[in-house]
Amino acid sequence: xxNGYVYYPGCSLKGNSKHYEESIxxxxxxxxxxxxxxxxxxxxxxxxxxxxDDTMAAAICGRNLALAEKLEKDIVAPCAGCFLTLKKSxxxxxxxxxxxxxxLDALEKAGCGYGGKxxxxxxxxxxxxxxxxxxIKARVTRPLTGLRVACYYGCQLVRPFTDFDxxxxxxxxxxxxxxxxxxxxxxxxxxxxxxxSLTGTIEEVGLRLNYILLKEAKRxxxxxxxTICPLCQFNLEVLQDKIVRKYKENVTMPILYFSQLLGLAxxxxxxxxxxxxxxxxLKPMWEKIGNGGQR
Amino acid sequence: MEIRRRxxxxxxxxxxxxxxxKRMSGCDExxxxxxxxxxxxxxxxxxxxxxxxxxIIAMIKNGFKDExxxxxTIWLCPSCYTCQVRCPAQIKITDVMYALKRKAIEExxxxxxxxxxxxxxxxxxxxxxNGRNSELxxxxxLYLKSRNPLGLLKMAPLGLKLIKTxxxxxxxxxxxxxxxxxxxxxxxxxxx
Numbered sequence: 001x002x003n004g005y006v007y008y009p010g011c012s013l014k015g016n017s018k019h020y021e022e023s024i025x026x027x028x029x030x031x032x033x034x035x036x037x038x039x040x041x042x043x044x045x046x047x048x049x050x051x052x053d054d055t056m057a058a059a060i061c062g063r064n065l066a067l068a069e070k071l072e073k074d075i076v077a078p079c080a081g082c083f084l085t086l087k088k089s090x091x092x093x094x095x096x097x098x099x100x101x102x103x104l105d106a107l108e109k110a111g112c113g114y115g116g117k118x119x120x121x122x123x124x125x126x127x128x129x130x131x132x133x134x135x136i137k138a139r140v141t142r143p144l145t146g147l148r149v150a151c152y153y154g155c156q157l158v159r160p161f162t163d164f165d166x167x168x169x170x171x172x173x174x175x176x177x178x179x180x181x182x183x184x185x186x187x188x189x190x191x192x193x194x195x196x197s198l199t200g201t202i203e204e205v206g207l208r209l210n211y212i213l214l215k216e217a218k219r220x221x222x223x224x225x226x227t228i229c230p231l232c233q234f235n236l237e238v239l240q241d242k243i244v245r246k247y248k249e250n251v252t253m254p255i256l257y258f259s260q261l262l263g264l265a266x267x268x269x270x271x272x273x274x275x276x277x278x279x280x281x282l283k284p285m286w287e288k289i290g291n292g293g294q295r
Numbered sequence: 296m297e298i299r300r301r302x303x304x305x306x307x308x309x310x311x312x313x314x315x316x317k318r319m320s321g322c323d324e325x326x327x328x329x330x331x332x333x334x335x336x337x338x339x340x341x342x343x344x345x346x347x348x349x350x351i352i353a354m355i356k357n358g359f360k361d362e363x364x365x366x367x368t369i370w371l372c373p374s375c376y377t378c379q380v381r382c383p384a385q386i387k388i389t390d391v392m393y394a395l396k397r398k399a400i401e402e403x404x405x406x407x408x409x410x411x412x413x414x415x416x417x418x419x420x421x422x423x424x425n426g427r428n429s430e431l432x433x434x435x436x437l438y439l440k441s442r443n444p445l446g447l448l449k450m451a452p453l454g455l456k457l458i459k460t461x462x463x464x465x466x467x468x469x470x471x472x473x474x475x476x477x478x479x480x481x482x483x484x485x486x487x
Contacts, residue, residue, distance in 0.1 A: 155375035193375035
């Protein structure tokens with residue numbers, strides 16, 4: 001919409017994924033598109049609410065959409081779960097079905113009527129728009145030369161609603177990483193699911209799924225794996241020591257947000273990009289890229 | 296050796312089930328399934344499932360309501376949409392799985408204290424009440440309602456790592472305009 005974008009953090013970026021927020025906001029500031037947080041946003045409900053009640057799930061997302069519409073702004077949602085859920089609800093509300101009409105009526109009655117004008121985007125989608133990608137390329141002061149990255153998209157970003165990339169073999173993140181000088185490996189696990197919340201409910205299964213992803217990244221010679229989703233980041237990083245113990249194989253690897261590496265390449269200070277929140281040691285990475293050009 | 300009949304006779308099947316799931320999922324294409332198995336071979340979880348997605352679709356088509364609703368399959372679906380984007384018959388399989396989950400919760404036919412539906416329900420409750428999820432409180436609820444709370448002790452090393460890196464908060468999150476959210480949910484219930 002005409003007033004640009006508003007930032008929808010969701011629970012993760014205020015919780016275990018603070019380093020995603022700490023890196024995505026400075027990156028957008030750096031390219032002169034500062035993001036403001038959506039005032040009084042509520043949780044998207046993720047996959048949980050759609051498993052319990054789909055109209056209520058769409059209604060609570062509708063409140064967020066209505067809040068953004070009032071500001072005449074589109075939403076940027078860095079969490080892939082929020083991105084999908086808000087987009088799914090947006091489509092549902094625009095579907096014209098009986099259920100959708102009832103939901104829109106309820107929104108109206110609660111004083112947050114929604115006219116269907118907001119678009120929901122993921123920051124990756126915004127950053128790979130042609131003119132913005134050019135702007136980023138021109139601003140790279142510290143190219144990530146020699147750093148081999150496995151670009152992991154996970155599921156919710158590319159399926160089933162995404163129109164900016166391929167659902168099976170997306171390339172936008174690879175292009176972005178290459179644009180800032182890194183060397184993306186051909187990562188065949190890029191859209192294979194990490195299990196999402198299953199790691200918290202059936203750990204055995206979660207460990208196996210994440211082991212497969214780490215092993216493949218290792219096999220392709222990646223130094224780091226970059227993600228665009230807080231749940232993927234959490235699963236792949238926090239479960240690593242358990243995975244190493246269980247499968248007796250050293251698949252240890254830093255799991256970073258794409259925005260952290262992007263910020264580094266744009267010359268932002270490494271202290272300001274949330275690297276200190278990494279659980280896996282980053283020393284080999286700093287050695288490889290010359291300590292990010294910083295002391 | 297116990298000999299059990301493996302096939303149901305027609306009178307034991309539920310003729311309404313297909314219609315119910317079509318309506319609940321908003322997917323009208325379920326009976327266009329050609330049983331090609333693209334869904335099952337695409338699914339990262341099918342190796343753990345009691346019935347792969349292809350069979351679940353066949354069960355819905357043919358009225359095997361109990362088998363479908365009591366399967367582990369529906370809870371193991373992590374909602375990654377791989378099957379859905381690949382289905383040559385355009386069946387929204389992930390949305391169908393969501394509909395089955397809702398139906399199973401509605402009819403209370405899932406194993407008691409089974410973690411996955413417990414997580415779904417508890418998270419929804421927290422959001423309805425406060426407008427925002429609080430990660431730590433959700434995990435506590437999950438442990439209390441689905442497993443031995445002593446298992447939390449095993450989580451201590453993980454918790455410590457998160458505390459050390461400032462990634463765990465004890466705060467109960469909440470929105471300011473809770474009243475609006477409650478009114479919204481109330482209006483929706485009344486309208487239904």
